Amino acid sequence: SAVISQKPSRDICQRGTSLTIQCQVDSQVTMMFWYRQQPGQSLTLIATANQGSEATYESGFVIDKFPISRPNLTFSTLTVSNMSPEDSSIYLCSVEDPRSEGATDTQYFGPGTRLTVL
Amino acid sequence: QKEVEQNSGPLSVPEGAIASLNCTYSDRVSQSFFWYRQYSGKSPELIMSIYSNGDKEDGRFTAQLNKASQYVSLLIRDSQPSDSATYLCAVTLIQGAQKLVFGQGTRLTINP
Numbered sequence: 001s002a003v004i005s006q007k008p009s010r011d012i013c014q015r016g017t018s019l020t021i022q023c024q025v026d027s028q029v030t031m032m033f034w035y036r037q038q039p040g041q042s043l044t045l046i047a048t049a050n051q052g053s054e055a056t057y058e059s060g061f062v063i064d065k066f067p068i069s070r071p072n073l074t075f076s077t078l079t080v081s082n083m084s085p086e087d088s089s090i091y092l093c094s095v096e097d098p099r100s101e102g103a104t105d106t107q108y109f110g111p112g113t114r115l116t117v118l
Numbered sequence: 119q120k121e122v123e124q125n126s127g128p129l130s131v132p133e134g135a136i137a138s139l140n141c142t143y144s145d146r147v148s149q150s151f152f153w154y155r156q157y158s159g160k161s162p163e164l165i166m167s168i169y170s171n172g173d174k175e176d177g178r179f180t181a182q183l184n185k186a187s188q189y190v191s192l193l194i195r196d197s198q199p200s201d202s203a204t205y206l207c208a209v210t211l212i213q214g215a216q217k218l219v220f221g222q223g224t225r226l227t228i229n230p
Contacts, residue, residue: 001164042220042222042223043206043220045218090161092161105150105218106152106164107208108164109154109162109163110161111160112160112161
């Protein structure tokens, strides 16, 4: 499966500031996804990022709060803007790996970014 | 009704026994079903995927799918303490925009 890295692995930020999270994949992939996992909760999809088009946001998530870039087929960034303590979560990127066996909608996850907002 | 439902547990199983994890989903036309394992502080790791009715076995893991009952399960045979983790069921929902939706996860503890 694809090898996915994320930076930073963790950060502690002050409210009102912004943090940009990077996701790098070792192969070209069409679909990249950003998820949020709040403490003790499951994963919630924030948005889908395809190269060359605007990201598609899920209900409850807006571009002004979570701007996403997808400049090429191996890289994406998620920015958490104007942060508040409620944004404290783990942020995960995932990809659909076209090399995986079975259906092409199998998703693999990066190691995640643990964000704490004070 | 939640789109994907799991019993949050915790589920405690003695070492060497069979652990049984269950999941139901709401979208009748879903085609792809996944089980992920998540250790505390780590990201989800894919264990099994299943697309057809019946059983699919991989080592100590067996995934079972019953589309008529909208039910998918994961069996772990000869449970080991290293199997202690949260297990997430995920389903690709077709209604509306296709996307992967996760259940709330079942916390499994294997007792030595």
